[in-house]
Amino acid sequence: MALVLNEEQQMLKESAQGFLSEHAPVSELRAQRDAGSDRGYSSTLWSQMVNMGWAAILVPEEYGGLAFGHVGMAQIVEQSGRTLTASPLLSTAILGVTAINFAGSEDQKTELLGAIAGGELTIALAVDEKIHHDPMQTAMPAVAKGDGYVLNGEKRFVVDGSTADKLIVATRTAGSPGDMKGISLFLVDRTASGVSVQRTEMLDGRNAAIITFTDVEVTADAMLGEQDRGFRALSATLDAGNAHLAAELLGIAQESFDRTLQYMKERKQFGALIGSFQALQHRTAHWWSEIEMCKSVVLKVLQSLDEEDLKGPALASIAKAKLCEVAELSTNEAIQLHGGIGMTDEYEIGFFIKRARPAQMLFGDYNYHANRFALISGY
Amino acid sequence: MSDLHVFRQESRDWLEENCPQSMRSPVIAGEGACWGGRNWTFASEDQKLWMERMGAKGWTAPDWPTEYGGGGLDKAQHKILKEEMARIRARSPLDSFGIWMIGPALLKFGSEALKQQHLPAIIRGEIRWCQGYSEPNAGSDLAGLQSKAVDMGDHFIANGQKVWTSYGDKADWMFCLLRTDPDAKKQMGISLVLFDMETPGVTPKPIKLISGSSPFCETFLDDVRVEKDQVVGEVNQGWTIAKYLLTHEREMIGGMGLTGAGSKTLGAIAAKTVGTTDGRLNDLFMRTDIARWEIDAAAFAFTAERVTDEAKAGQGIGATSAMLKYYGTELNKRRFETMLKIGGSDDLIWDGDISNNGWTARTLLRTKGNSIEGGTSEVQLNIIAKNILGLG
DSSP, X not given: OOSSOOHHHHHHHHHHHHHHHHHSOHHHHHHHHHHTOXXXXXXXXXXXXXXXXXXXXTSOXXXXXXXXXXXXXXXXXXXXXXXXXXXXXXXXXXXXXXXXXXHOOHHHIIIIIHHHHTTSOOEEXXXXXXXXXXXXXXOOBEEEETTEEEEEEEEOOXXXXXXXXXXXXXXXXXXXXXXXXXXXXXXXXXXXXXXXXXXXOOTTSOOOEEEEEEEEXXXXXXXXXXXXXXXXXXXXXXXXXXXXXXXXXXXXXXXXXXXXXXHHTTOEETTEEGGGOHHHHHHHHHHHHHHHHHHHHHHHHHHHHHHTOXXXXXXXXXXXXXXXXXXXXXXXXXXXXXXXXGGOSSSTHHXXXXXXXXXXXXXXXXXXXXXXXXXXXXX | OOHHHHHHHHHHHHHHHHSOGGGSSOOBTTBTOOXXXXXXXXXXXXXXXXXXXXXXXXXXXXXXXXXXXXXXXXXXXXXXXXXXXXXXXXXXXXXOHIIIXXXXXXXXXXXXXXXXXXXXXXXXXXXXXXXXXXBTTBSSSGGGOOOEEEEOSSEEEEEEEEEEEETTTTOSEEEEEEESOXXXXXXXXEEEEEEETTSTTEEEEEEOOTTSOOOEEEEEEEEEEEEGGGEESSTTBHHHHHHHHHHHHHHHHHGGGSOOTTSOOHHHHHHHHHOEEXXXXXXXXXXXXXXXXXXXXXXXHHHHHHHHHHHHTTOSOSOOHHHHHHHHHHHHHHHHHHHHHHHGGGGGOOSSTTTTTTHHHHHHHHHTTTTTTTSOHHHHHHHIIIIISOOO
């Protein structure tokens, strides 16, 4: 498959660009933050996004979706990286849809995917138990009791965990932490008895939570997929999540770059535009080259997800790792080349680093994915 | 069956019949490559047969027009031919600066007579070319070149010195930049001319490199006669063609960042040299270096693919050869630094069987030139900053 966007994907990219820069620019994120929004995103904006069909992009047609694929969805995500738009798109329309579509029963798919597409349901994925991502180390027990299960434990860095209607929770039903087998996924209502949610506002001003489960009882039909065999669905979901986080980081990197390049053509020091200094030109040209690499890895992994080929996991780790590296470079260079004004809260360039770092760390940072890529490659 | 299916089947049959068995394995580290030319000594009868058969069919230059002896293939057919050659692991029948560099320039800028004279011999591997660009005082500042050609009426007389002439001592003809108008602004007075290396006054002298090999020469020009009909394009308009050629050269050198399919991954080599525990290399810092390199190498390979696909689709920004050259050569340097660490002290041995005659160390040393030749990394960054980013 040619490594380019097709016409429909290009159109979606342009429409996302138009909509987000008008309705959800960086100034909106600042407004949410300054107002102390307890949701971390605008419900009105999310309704508009749902009305445009964005929540339905990954949902198969038979469940009321558009089945437009990951490449298409990522065009929106990439633009939302440029505008730093906060929304439940990642946790609900990407992670939620992927997990349910991969592992869900016919009943679950019919009920839940349609509701997501229609904007009636939001989801959050609860995986991490420690401060570093490592899904195979899942330890939180779900113990069979009667017809159902009892969940006990704590999940951290649950994005949208304080607002989502339902949580998808990774638990251990057999084996020990580190075993691939023995992990099971459950759908749990956020407001269920025994679920306690502590919102943790991150440096990006968005929404995450530490969630404690105390003797939470669920019925057997709350299980997503087969008992003990949840890791494949979880991995596929995380691969999709990381591919889209890479797309978001690409948007962040490009926007940081574009704004900085513009600034270099306006800012004068020593009687000359700073963009005329070779020391800065070389840094900028190197930076631009790195972003070109990123465009390619991101498109590659998205196409591979759409084609469901076997290289998905390796490509997801390559893409996330590379984008972690280049987003770090981009947001750091953006501040350095802006100089003092880049350190001020008043100027928008500093907002990009504050979103980039959580997006980098979510579901594994550079180190996690370089290690995972090496293991997949056999060393 | 579509035309392309027919073409595929015919190509497959032809290759099956004409590619000798010994030519169906990759060229490793340049060993067994065929450069052709008047002075070429074939490594085997098979190598000779393979070059001649492919040359006669025009498939040494598959996409050049048939009227000059080329294959006349369109892009889709060319792709199929590459795939069919890869299928039987057929090696390149001919490596040639004629095919990679001066040929495309002649096709674009040369007179009909020059095309008729030179292209068929390039395709058949009969004439080997070298490039006369750099001079002792014109390296990165190539347009500052001073070797000159004086107009003698029906011919030019050339004098000066060229340097970094790749395989100048083995080549048959040179394409050479000479100053034909000493009074014009520096880019405006340069012409691209062609001459036989056996012309009196042409003296190539090999330069020994830090790698121990001598792939380059300095070439002295003393009262060398250059025929007027051997000027490519217009007199004094050679710089445009030179830049076009440099773009080709950059793409070629940048491509070295791409590791060939089937070559062993660094991780697999390291697993042998340092061992593994629970599936991880025992040297964890080495493991990190390798993973970092392989991630970047994958990103680079996908970028080469994307740039090609965008060009086909009429998208993209063009002018990406500077970026590919910069990134690819820096990547190749890192690759050999990592490989030397993987190879350990055995790979420091300069000669002998243990180190395959110091292959890794010598190649590492050679790669240091990748980010110098064809425009240094710093020149590529200048080009990106000025031409793509608009920083002045």
